[in-house]
Amino acid sequence: AQSVTQLDSQVPVFEEAPVELRCNYSSSVSVYLFWYVQYPNQGLQLLLKYLSGSTLVKGINGFEAEFNKSQTSFHLRKPSVHISDTAEYFCAVRSLKTSYDKVIFGPGTSLSVIP
Amino acid sequence: DVKVTQSSRYLVKRTGEKVFLECVQDMDHENMFWYRQDPGLGLRLIYFSYDVKMKEKGDIPEGYSVSREKKERFSLILESASTNQTSMYLCASSFDLGQFFGPGTRLTVL
Secondary structure (H helix, E strand, O other): OOEEEOOOOEEEEEOOOOEEEOOEEEOOOOEEEEEEEEOOOOOEEEEEEEOOOOOEEEOHHHOEEEEEOOOOEEEEEEOOOOHHHOEEEEEEEEEOOOOOOOOEEOOOEEEEEEO | OOOEEEOOOEEEEOOOOOEEEEEEEOOOOOEEEEEEEEOOOEEEEEEEEEEOOEEEEOOOOOOOEEEEEEOOEEEEEEOOOOHHHOEEEEEEEEOOOOOEEOOOEEEEEO
């Protein structure tokens, strides 16, 4: 079975500052990894995903994430945040053996960008 | 542009009522999912469907049922709503490796 931990439930950061949202996972098999974003009063939107290959993955809105297999981590980063990045961010994992695109979501990290 | 729609954004029901939440996708996706979202718990899978008339229980199926009579439509049914089912309900669809979400239905059971 897989599980996902997001250590920070809330992250406040000033506008134009860098941010890192942490995600760790546990799995006995190889996995695919995802970051989703949820803006206020909306559904989730896929930010980026790691399937294979380069461990540095670039997504939409200037976000990137790095897969670290030895540390079982997939941290999300942005070098300079904007007010519009204020949202809930979810890390998710799917085993390569799982059928039907079923994923496990972390509890979420609420990013608040302060002007 | 891909689209997943949910029948209501906000819904208020009374304890014991039968509640239907509808979800429609226009992407011809095989897989569809129903989640509930609660603060601090993230998204928890209630049921999913991988084909018409095919369904499987997720992690928290108790008190819920589903129906998928057509490929584009996946319904979540609360047979007898209870106050502990007050939550945000999210529908999603996928073909492979990435889910597309609807805007959610915030259900309040009084």
